[in-house]
Amino acid sequence: MIEMVILGTGNIAFHLFNAFSESENIRVIQVYNHRQESLKYFSNFTDTTTNIKNLKPAHFYLLALKDDVIPEIAEKLKSYVGIILHTSGAVGLNALDSTTNFGVFYPLQTFSKNKAVDFSKIPVCIEANSAENLEKIRSLASRITIDVREIDSEQRKALHVAAVFVNNFSNHLYSIGAEICAENKIDFSILKPLIAETASKIESLNPLEAQTGPALRNDQKTIETHLAFLSKKHKDIYSLLTQSIQDLHGKKL
Template structure:
């Protein structure tokens, strides 16, 4: 039975907590965080504390806080024997001060109230000690069938790629929703298209899957689209993305 302590009370901390509660072989012995109200979320199933100087002993300490607070929180664990890990995609392993350190990064978007299935989520692990790496692999395996050993430099680039496919794409969904609402249309009309676009890249590359006016250099359609846009930021985005798509496929045009 692996004993773990979760440090943090945000979205990721709550999702990890829920996942580990369901896992055989894992005992969440404590949750530590500064927000007393948020700590009450963990009241029913485990001990909790807002005192970082009274952290219980565990095999793994999962720091699930904002990136700029990782080092500060890790300092409270300098006298612990367990593995101290952070859960950030963009932060180097060296942000953790204790020597027995690692990374436990679930590659997924986490939103309050939205349940996710951890079994298919890629969990990227890293550690300097072989024994620690195997412990993290075992811990990740309790909740996911998709575990990968990825170093800090690889993980930073992976996190950047994730921003493009998730954060930027979601923003574009928002732009599309605005355009629909301007005409009294439901955004639901676009959802089958969104799902099909995502489904295609399961079997072919994004470059192969690319379609649309810019892909076929349809200047007339692109000009017409620009005339329909009133927001300067949307016009800039349309031009920038169309040009990027054209350049990516210029040899085929």
């Protein structure tokens, strides 16, 4: 039985806790957070603590924490023999080098506590300070997902930036679309089939091939109509993205 301590109670910690808890061969024996109120959910299922000095012996210590505190927390775990893992896409492996056995366990997905995910299909990117530790982390990951990939720190940094574009930025554009709809008394749900089709197209097409719209067609009349309609805050974004599409496809605005 693999025993694990999770440090953190945010979205990633929440979903990893549930995924590990559902595995027959993994037991989350403790969850740590410095705020007692954040531990309420986890205390229904396992031991919890607000004192980092009271962590239990375990095979893995998973740091599902804000990026800027990872090195500081890792320093406090340097006496532990278990493998110290962080879950960040943007933090390098060397942030944990104050410890003896360490690695990265980065699930490439967007997480919200009120939205369930099927962890078995989520890519988990792994890295470690030794071949032996890498295999142990691979074994851990394979118990909750079928997609385990060895990705080094530089690749993971690039992957995280790419993920921000395809996830965070695209979701922000949904918010802008919803705002424009609301301002004009249109139900945003009318756009959901379009959003779904756009996402599904890249299952069979390269994103470059899937591009459509007035920017690609160099439809200046439509572009000018849109710019005249938009408020200043949205006009700048529209212009920047239009220019980017045209630059990528070799057209002029």
